[in-house]
Amino acid sequence: MTVSEMKFSFSHLFSISLFIVFVVNKAHCIRIPDRISETTRDQPDQQNLKTAVFSLGSFWRSEAVFGCLPGVVRTTVGYAGGSKINPEYRSLGDHAESVQIEYDPRLISFRDLLEVFWSSHDSRQVFGQGPDVGNQYRSIIFTNGTDESRLAAVSKEKEQTRSRSSIVTTQIQQLGIFYPAEAEHQKFELKRHPFLLQLLGNLPGEELERSSLATKLNGYVAELCPPIIQMQIDAKINEIIKKGWPVLREL
């Protein structure tokens, strides 16, 4: 399937789904539950999770890039890398837009995350990414401990070799404080799709932000999942819609 076909199938599916939900609601008055409790499968053992933080341009997109990787449990957008206390979106000072990733190291490694980091933005761009211009969009790998610092340095060297004469601008910094961003910036892509929010059972704010399913769907709607995962989620949503009971419990 080509990308444009996939785009088509998604938007097509999307309008059909909206139509079905509308008809189902109208005709049979099926009540969609306001919320569903997440299964234990969606709440992996917290103690074994690790955390990574990266800056690679707009955090709305960064969150979607990492959200649907197998092993990623949760993502949060925020501010890091600067010195300003309590930064905010409109006054983030010297911080960079960042994404914090909670992951299960048995399923995905820091090294894997670095691969995704490099392949998901242009580390040679100075002062921004694409249309997003400014210091807040700079490229940073945050590290915690000597192992991560070494892995980051090695991967940057490799990237520099690949980039030939253009300078890789990515900074490697010791992770300091990560300030979570305001609620409206969390799962930003997903929030533009009310139908999918409804599929999740219209979780209240904080629950949505912490939901692993929402994390995955946020990447899916931005079409930033690895192709195979993008198709799996497509299929799953399709199946739910066919069954006529539009609540998504797992992926």
Ligand SMILES: *[C@@H]1O[C@H](CO)[C@@H](O)[C@H](O)[C@H]1NC(C)=O
């Ligand atoms: C750094 O790693 C240690 C051990 O893995 C962990 O306990 C600590 O919370 C981490 N620090 C940050 C800032 O994430």
